Amino acid sequence: MALVRLDKFLSNAGIGSRSQVRDYIKFRRVWVDGVPCIKADTKIDKEKNVVTFDKRVVSYDEFVYIILNKPKGVISATEDEKEKTVIDLLDEKYKKMKLFPVGRLDKDTVGLLILSNDGRFAHNTLSPKKHIEKSYYAHINGKITEEHIKEFEKGVVISGGYKCLPAKLSIEYSAENFSKVNITIKEGKYHQIKRMFEAFGRKVVYLKRTSFDDIILDETLEEGEYRLANEEEMKVIKKFIEN
DSSP: OOOEEHHHHHHHTTSOOHHHHHHHHHTTOEEETTEEOOOTTOEEOTTTOOEEETTEEEOOOSSOEEEEEEOTTOBSSSOOSSSOBGGGGSOHHHHTTTOEESSOOOTTOEEEEEEESOHHHHHHHHOTTTOOOEEEEEEESSOOOHHHHHHHHHOOBOTTSOBOOOOEEEEEEEOSSOEEEEEEESOOOTTHHHHHHHTTTOOEEEEEEEEETTEEOOTTSOTTOEEEOOHHHHHHHHHHHHO
């Protein structure tokens, strides 16, 4: 197990910035294995040494994976001068961990979004070669028919002349002026689903991502709520890390 500097360990655990934790160490607020430690460059083994801050045990994983139910009106970015970002939804502990959205959802799209600080996971999942399935539930302002399902299977040509990869479309409800549908795509072009329906003169009025590969949106999470990935979700995530 590689050793890590004490100040880096505390900073990565969300205790504070590197300069802040150095002050905590200086004033003997940090103990290692029951003994005050006043050297920021002390090397520790996070699996063997017990680190406490103000008598509370500190632990952290190098990489964090958060399952977020993204709300409407929030952008998939780490920072923005005008708009609220998905990082703004997090507790201070996680804001200090340099997390970022793995992929993106449009500002008015809700649903499943994974946040992490693992660049390898992000690279492996966002590569166009992977063709990872992502599923969505949508409301459409018009009638959707079996003919649309066939067109999605063939690959819809969207604005700009790009032909999308074959996609799955299923209908939950369809009337003359309103439909509820489910869509599964294997790519992520800009506003892709909206543009796919626009190709047929339809407009998406509500869009929610319901799955990313085998990770399913946790419906117990209210919009804006999040949690760490559970054991089953980590199995999916590790599949991308190890490949």
